[in-house]
Amino acid sequence: MTPQSTRVKIHEAIVSGDREAIQSYIHEALDGGEFPLELINEVLNPALKEVGEKFDQGDIYLPELILAAEAMQAAVDLLKPQLEAREEQIHVQGRVVMATVQGDIHDIGKNIVVALLRANGFIVLDLGKDVPASEILTKAEEFNADIIGLSALLSTTLPYCRDILRLLEEKGLRDKYRVFIGGGAATPQYASEIGAEYGGAHAEAAVVNLRMAMKGETHD
């Protein structure tokens, strides 16, 4: 088996979201002399990026995005010990804590953003749905996050976004994080009113805005 054909198989396993198959291909690649960081940068990341682009174009849907991200995670988990042994690090776009805020159980929009962020090189801690402000803050600290991403579908759960901003101020941590809000009820005006930033009108816009945030830039 040539290294190139193994690379093709790894690429296809990511695109098809096959987390079982990818593990044997990763072993095969390492046995064939591939270096872990090169595999990540030259095969895994481009494959996951391709999946993100297919979603953006409407060619695939959320479940395929999640399956691809899970396959990617399975591959990275296998490569981690090798990376540590070689004292190499994966380039990370940023560390994001994501949550659908307290009272809100509508998490599909948040799940799409999480999957797309992962496809674009972010490390994301997904806290799930109906998450209280105190837990979001605690986890952001533990995770050493750069960004806190909050989702609210309902106008009656938007106030829970404000709670997180308030808590950050009270704890003297406001300047430590960029805080973005998004979801059906969120608007740029509301984000500004509570001292947050607007994630964007849809998931792809959120990825662009968070990437800009990591470069220290502000979106429109």
Next chain:
Amino acid sequence: MTDFLQVIRRSESGPYISERDFDIDVVFKITRDLVSKYGLKYDRKQLITLDPEMADGAFQAGFELAEKAGIYCVDTSRIIQFTREELLYGLKAAPQQLTLGWGRDQRTLQANTYGTLNRPFIWAGFSGAPLTEDLYRHSIRSYIKEPLVDALGHGSLHIINGIEVRTGSPMEIRATRQELMYVQEALRREGRPGMPFVAAESSTTVLGDLGVMHPAYMPPNYTHFVATLNELKTDYTDLSKVMASYEYGVHNINLVDAIIGGYAGGPEGAAVVTIAAFILGLLVNRASISLCHPAHNKWVSTSPPESIWAENIVGQAFARNSPIITIGDVWTSAGTGTADILYEIAAITITKTLTGNHPHGVGSTNGKYPHGSGLDARAMAEIALAVYNQGVTLERGNEIVCALVDKYESKFPDPDIGKPYDEVYDLETAEPLPWWLDLYNQTMQELEKEFDLAL
């Protein structure tokens, strides 16, 4: 029919599965296989499907999904399953006709049968919008004043006495009771006291619903929403809403907003999931009415072509195979005071009217801004009735809808959100300001001329 307490028992004893596995291994994979098995295919050139076999296939696919997947209870991580016979009996027992409201304002809402569609039932209001008390009280009048409107469904209150209404907080009870007081007051003020309505929209949890289940607020024989969570899920909140109405008598509307691009997959999958959710909702949500709202994952509204196609398939599937009472959300990306909102309303409404879903709306700007007004409802009503009275065919309807979508499709990334109610209507008289009425008349005349509609 399967007893509701049996539903509760199954929510505790059904097969255990993680939510992730239900989303992907059950809903997504079964739906994908069924879409392929029945050859369902979205067609941008045929937003109103002219192939009856496609609608029949979608119905069979939805039924099979309901039977194979069941509905997932998030709080217990268990699947509530039904046999084929139980599902069939649910369809057989579903109401075919409801008489709502009282006195001269009483109206009858009927299930539609393919080939003999009934007069569209116009269910209007600023649905889904968060409103202040002032805006709520003013704007509601503009919808009630529209004579073609049969029933009311206004938005929710998000601030009371300067306090934000938070999901699950005591203010939810306050807001929902206040909402019902305003509805009743407005109906009397505008001389339509017996008008049917759906209310308790300020109640996201069961708190508000329970707070208004009293004749002084929400008399029995009116309606409230019980959602099916995305996709094919319920939880204790929604089951509690069903239980709250159980012995009280309020009708439940099963609110299904399958997400195109989400766990259902594409527009074909969203249609199949919606059909399954309607069938399951007859048993789980004890639905008298089922509401169709296939939401585009990026643009949210029901006006993108993929959403319109999915609505059309769902409507035809039930009208052809097993009629139940279905209504459909008219949700636009544009806001009131613009020509674009009228194009979007026209495309969605024509589709619904011709395929068997009664129109319910208008939720403008995807419910983000308070940019809605009674003229939006007038457009919905005039268009629905024109299409019905003229006997527009599916073929002609499809041509019109495709041409209308061409007018606004490119604007989704940056829609014209229009203006808030108080900038398009006179607050004292609840009449449209002259510039908005002129724009309305001009645009409706344009539609009348271009598409030969008697508006």
